[in-house]
Amino acid sequence: MNNKEFGGKILYVTPGLKKSEREKELAHETLKYKNSKKRCNLYVKNFTAETTEEDLRNLFSHYGEIESLKLFGQKDNKSPFAFVCFKTPDTASQVKNANLHINQRPLYINHYEMKQQRDILNETNKDKQDWQRYQAENFQSFDYQSTDQISSLLRLLMHSVQKHNGGIPMQRTRSAEPMGQQNYQGGNQGGHQGGYNNRQNNYSGSAPRT
Numbered sequence: 001m002n003n004k005e006f007g008g009k010i011l012y013v014t015p016g017l018k019k020s021e022r023e024k025e026l027a028h029e030t031l032k033y034k035n036s037k038k039r040c041n042l043y044v045k046n047f048t049a050e051t052t053e054e055d056l057r058n059l060f061s062h063y064g065e066i067e068s069l070k071l072f073g074q075k076d077n078k079s080p081f082a083f084v085c086f087k088t089p090d091t092a093s094q095v096k097n098a099n100l101h102i103n104q105r106p107l108y109i110n111h112y113e114m115k116q117q118r119d120i121l122n123e124t125n126k127d128k129q130d131w132q133r134y135q136a137e138n139f140q141s142f143d144y145q146s147t148d149q150i151s152s153l154l155r156l157l158m159h160s161v162q163k164h165n166g167g168i169p170m171q172r173t174r175s176a177e178p179m180g181q182q183n184y185q186g187g188n189q190g191g192h193q194g195g196y197n198n199r200q201n202n203y204s205g206s207a208p209r210t
Helices: 019-036 053-060 089-096 115-138 147-164 179-186 188-204
Strands: 041-045 066-072 081-086 108-111
Touching: 041 089, 053 066, 053 081, 081 089, 089 108
Parallel strands: none
Antiparallel strands: 041 081, 041 108, 066 081
16 A cells, blocks of 8 residues: 555555664665765855855756755855756756856856765775875885895785685795796706706717817
């Protein structure tokens, strides 16, 4: 009977849930809805405090059908801003790139990003900055010709990868071994045999002329 009409009203029917479970479900539904509308929803700012929702609606309605428009006025010394959600993402993209003005002021218009996405982006940028700072503090004097420092760096990287893999040790491959050891292992038989043949050739040749 969910979404069925009864007595002039649309019924909402769902299994009974605890309050905490219902709040979690509502948050999930809200996130799902916002994600489905992220290419249709625009964030608008840089207009005066005297600007009204009607002013914005008159400006944006020329480009396409508006699903919703909400203006948040100036508060706590923060500039006013608005959210404008269009029916289609193509209309939103057109408005975003239209270089619009209102009351002789250029509007800042961008696609709306959910708070969860902004948090992830901020965390990623913070990790990147931390890594760059770590590089600047620890690798400025790094000697790339020093075998000891390169070996220490490799051990650090292998430990990091092993930790990332849940403690599973890395398989050493021939490419990870020192070059001299590769040559020795990869060419043991051929190397010894080749050296023996070279010595035989040296002795089997004609005696030097005097």
